[in-house]
Amino acid sequence: MKRIAIIAGIILSVVVAFFGTVKWNVYSQQPEVLLQKLRAGKGDQQDLWMRFNLARGDTVTPMLEALADRSAPAEFRAELIELLARRFSASGRQDEIIAAITAGLADEDPVIRRRAVFCVSVYLDSAHQPDVFEMVADPDLEVRRGVYGILVGTGNARWRRGDRNVINDELWKKMTLEQRQTLVQRCQEQAAKETDEDLRMLALSVVGREIEFLCTQSIEADSRGQIDQAEQLLDQALAIDPASHQARIRLVRHHLAIGRKEEALALAEENGALLRIPRLAAEPRIDGDPSDEAWNSAFRYEGHPFYHATSRFVARQVTGKTDFYIGHRDGKLYLAIIGHEDDLDELVIKCTRRDSPVWQDDSVEIFFDPALQETKAHQFVINAAGALADLNMGSGWISHNYACQYAGKVFEDRGYWACEFAIPADELDKAKITADAVWGLNIMRARIGPASEQCAWWPTYGFSHRYHLYPIAxxxxxxxxxxSAPAGSP
Structure with a gap:
């Protein structure tokens, strides 16, 4: 009997120990217990956060309660804000989570404000984003950087791919006109104060986004036949920045669309958006060498800046130097583009076949919109080896194989590479070179090896295929x- 009692006692001890261990493990996995350890900084923090993420049951309530404790460490509270943001869509408690993130935006600790701004940018779509426009003057530069990013769409941006290729403007539409005007004024003032160049450009980008919003609204007003409203919107855009390339070219194209051709041409010339293409005295030899004397009678764009093609909302000049010559003769367009480089050995030249992805090399791109349709263009891309890709850009990227002459060459002794084209106008959807024709045209260059730089003669604000922003010729x-009817006539 004694032996049986001993065995029974051992078994009972094991059972008690087992269930005690199970009970302790269950207790130690409770969200509240894990949060207490995390708040105190005890144990392996990474392991504790992982266990908390795997915890069962309601984790939102204990997080909200822990976040409300303002005496808790800032990094701990910041981590809670992000965990709540991650649970935003699936929790069913969106209002409480938005309230917690909004409170974080107003917290006195910059560590918490930074994380709250980050969460707004990454985890919340524009329909659920709290107002952040008043934070553009926040004393913390990283908070300002995040707020600028939200306002210009570099965070949780949603592009609306369509005829205009413009960024979604739900966030802008949520603001009243008075709020937008106040935001623009604050960002202009803040841009003048920023000592960090990146922050200064971001502040100006917010201003530029308001200009783009007004220009887009103007396009929509034109499409509804509301001419006066369209002009008022463009006037508002130019009042913000009289030098805005986007507002100026939209005003030019507005005048063209309603039949005010002479006014449009005068305005385009005044603003540097008009290319007068002369008739060449002789036909240039298309061999990649722009030193042919026939180019002497061409329009020559030399020593003037190109602009970043990928810069959103702000026109920024590039450091690289690009020249081009252009003329017409006997129904053909002739172009020569010269890309200057300090070290031509750094050029990236991988493509050698026609219609290969030559835009991934150091290359030049030319776009034509002869009918000013603003929804399609003819694109020619050539690299320094003379490999060509030619595309008819309408509903998609369609290789076209235009009948044209082209060549590209590297000139080590001259410090540049060059390309030349002779393109029959009637290859471009039967276009004609006539005295009354008005074309959309732009020239771009990709510097891949010597510099990571996408540039354009006229800025297109983030995307090279925004044909409605092309200057005219x-x-x-x-x-x-x-x-046929002149381009630009109603």
Whole structure:
């Protein structure tokens, strides 16, 4: 009997120990217990956060309660804000989580404000984002950086891919006109104060986004036939920044769309958005060498800046130097583009076949929109080896194989590489070079090896295929009239 009692006692002890261990493990896995350890900084913090993320049951309530304790360490509270933001969609408690993030935006500790701004940018879509525009003057530069990013769409941005290729403007539409005007004024003032160049450009980008919003609204007003409203919106954009390339070219194109051609041309010339293409005295030899004397009678764009093609909302000049010559003769367009480089050995030249992805090399891109449709263009891309990709950009990227002459060459002794084109106008959807024709046109260059730089003669604010922002071109000493209605006529 004694032996049986001893065995029974051992078994009972094991059972008690087992269930005690189970009970302790269950207790130690409770969200409240894990949060207490995390708050105190005890144990392996990474392991504790992982266990908390795997914890069962309601984790939102204990997090909200822990976050409300303002005596807790800032890093701990900041981590709670992000964990709550991650649970935003699946928790069913969106209002409470938004309230917690909004409170974090107003917290006195910059560590918490930074994380709250980050969560707004990454985890909340524009429909649920709290107002952050008043934070553009926050004393903490990293908070300002995050707020600028939200306002210009570099965080949780949603692009609306369509005819205009503009960024979604739900966030802008949530603000009243008075709020937007106040935001612009604050960002202009803040840009003047910023000592960090990146922050200064971000502040100006917020201003530029308001200009883009007004220009987009103007386009929509034009489409509804509300001419006066369209002009008022463009006037508002130019009042913010009279030098805005986007607002200026939109005003030019607005005048063209309603039949005010002479006014449009005068305004385009005044603002540097008009390319007068002369008739060449002789036909250039298309061999990649722009030293041919036939180019002497061309329009020559030399020593003037190109602009970052990928810069959103702000026109920024690039450091690289690009020249181009352009003229017409006997129904053909002739172009020569020269890309200057300090070290031509750094050029990236991988593609050698036609219609290969030459835009991934150091290359030049030319876009034509002869009918000013603003929804499609003819694109020619050539690299320094003379490999060409030609595309008809309408509903998609369609290789076209235009009948044209082209060549590209590297000139080590001259410090540049160059390309040349002779393109029959009627290859471009039967376009004509006439005295009354008005075309959309832009020239771009990709510097891949020597510099990570996408640049354009005229800035297109983030995407090279925004045809509605292209400058315009007319032809001098050309045939007097076309058989179809002039481009730009109503």
């Amino acid at each position: 007319i032809f001098e000493d050309a045939e007097p009239t076309s058989t």
